[in-house]
Amino acid sequence: MRPNTGILHTAGVPDGTFPRRAPPLTDDASTPLEGEHIETTDWEDARHWMSIYGDLLEFKRGVLDRIRLDLAKLPPVARDAARHDFQLIAGQMEGYEKRLELWNQRLRELNGLWLDPDGRMIRYQGREAALTIREFQLLQFLLDHPYRFFSVTEILGEAWGEPTLFPEEVRNYVRRVRKVIAALKIPCEVVNRPGRGYSLEFRGDK
Numbered sequence: 001m002r003p004n005t006g007i008l009h010t011a012g013v014p015d016g017t018f019p020r021r022a023p024p025l026t027d028d029a030s031t032p033l034e035g036e037h038i039e040t041t042d043w044e045d046a047r048h049w050m051s052i053y054g055d056l057l058e059f060k061r062g063v064l065d066r067i068r069l070d071l072a073k074l075p076p077v078a079r080d081a082a083r084h085d086f087q088l089i090a091g092q093m094e095g096y097e098k099r100l101e102l103w104n105q106r107l108r109e110l111n112g113l114w115l116d117p118d119g120r121m122i123r124y125q126g127r128e129a130a131l132t133i134r135e136f137q138l139l140q141f142l143l144d145h146p147y148r149f150f151s152v153t154e155i156l157g158e159a160w161g162e163p164t165l166f167p168e169e170v171r172n173y174v175r176r177v178r179k180v181i182a183a184l185k186i187p188c189e190v191v192n193r194p195g196r197g198y199s200l201e202f203r204g205d206k
Contacts, residue, residue, distance in 0.1 A: 030095035030102075038106055046107035047202045053100040054147025054201070060093045104146055107202065113186060115140060124184045131180065134160060134169075139177050142190060142200035149196040174198060 032038070036049060067086050071079055108114075112125045120136040122129055131139065141159035142150075150158070152170045157163040178190055188202045 030098040032099065036099075038102060040106070041110065043107065043110045046103055046110055050100060050103045050107055050146060050202060053096050053103065057093060057096050057100065057148065060089055060096070064089055064093075100147070104143075108143075111187070115143070122180065122184065124186045127184045129180050129184060134173055135176055135180065138170075138173050139180070142177075142198070146188075146200050146202065149193060149199045151197040155198065170198075 033052070037045075040046060064086060067082055067089075071082055071086075074082055112123075114123045115121070115136075116123070117136070117140070120131045120133065122131060122136075122139065138155065138159050141155070152167045153163065155170050156165050156167070174190055174192070181188060181190070188200055190198055190200050192198050
């Protein structure tokens with residue numbers, strides 16, 4: 001199972017208050033791009049930067065996949081150069097992932113979107129819903145990795161840790177999570193792209 005990043009997962013405090021504020025954001029995880037201001041209070045600005053980093057990561061993953069395919073076909077000298085490029089791009093992606101996590105946290109704070117793992121509750125701007133274990137695990141997993149596509153097999157193994165379940169279970173729970181998102185009027189959606197899988201993306205409307 002993919003390790004939990006822990007960003008913006010908010011449990012109830014001892015006095016029962018829900019939700020609890022997340023720790024203050026810091027901007028030292030990686031180097032920002034020109035024009036980034038993590039302290040912004042503009043929800044659309046945060047969504048914009050999440051989208052940018054999501055696109056950058058998707059592009060870089062495609063480049064790495066092509067390098068992997070070409071490595072075996074290259075002569076030794078070119079292969080060494082390709083390996084160097086691979087390591088360079090992988091390092092860039094690590095920084096992009098940190099920025100995406102940071103913007104994900106910022107957007108969810110600005111949005112008033114909170115998860116309570118202990119009670120399996122989700123709250124958005126005063127509206128809330130209780131989820132089943134698998135509904136919560138799936139929504140939590142997709143929210144932790146926005147703008148990234150996951151196959152049915154990856155969701156079974158990484159979100160639920162149960163790779164032997166039938167693929168139809170994923171499609172069933174995606175429908176249920178979509179209904180929760182729609183009922184709470186959260187400005188995001190679980191999209192499905194043939195050959196790529198499922199991804200959670202935030203919409204431009206709020």
